[in-house]
Amino acid sequence: MxxxxxxxxxxxxxxxxxxxxxxxxxxxxxxxxxxxxxxxxxxxxxxxxRMDTHIAVLEDRIKGLEVSLQCTFSEDMEDDLIASQMELSVWLDRDEKCLSQQVKQGWIQ
CATH class of the missing domain: 1.20.5 (Single alpha-helices involved in coiled-coils or other helix-helix interfaces)
Structure with missing residues (x-):
């Protein structure tokens, strides 16, 4: 991770x-x-x-951007949405790796 x-x-x-x-x-x-x-x-x-709070902030930001894009379209907003989704994907992957490592450590003990 x-x-x-x-x-x-x-x-x-x-x-x-x-x-x-x-x-x-x-x-x-x-x-x-x-x-x-x-x-x-x-x-x-x-x-x-604070991985959980960081993920929650990104999810809220994505929801807000999606709602804004439905009302009015802007390329800048769409680019920001795509960047936020990619960042969220990276953080979710890190969270999954962290949980996987914790499970393996618990199993070894």
């Missing part, structure tokens, strides 16, 4: 290239992984923590 979101790789690279860590190679690896874990938890909560 995270990999499908383009800023994920930026978050990883910023965390990984953070302040320099001294010590043995294994110690540096462990320290960078701990730092990455903290950054990814925060990033996940910020980006995907």
């Amino acid at each position: 995270w990999v499908s979101y383009p800023p994920f790789f930026y978050c990883v690279s910023v965390s990984w290239k953070g302040e320099t860590v001294g010590g043995s190679r294994l110690y540096r690896l462990v320290t960078k992984l701990r730092r990455l874990k903290i950054a990814l938890r925060s990033w996940n909560k910020h980006i995907f923590g």
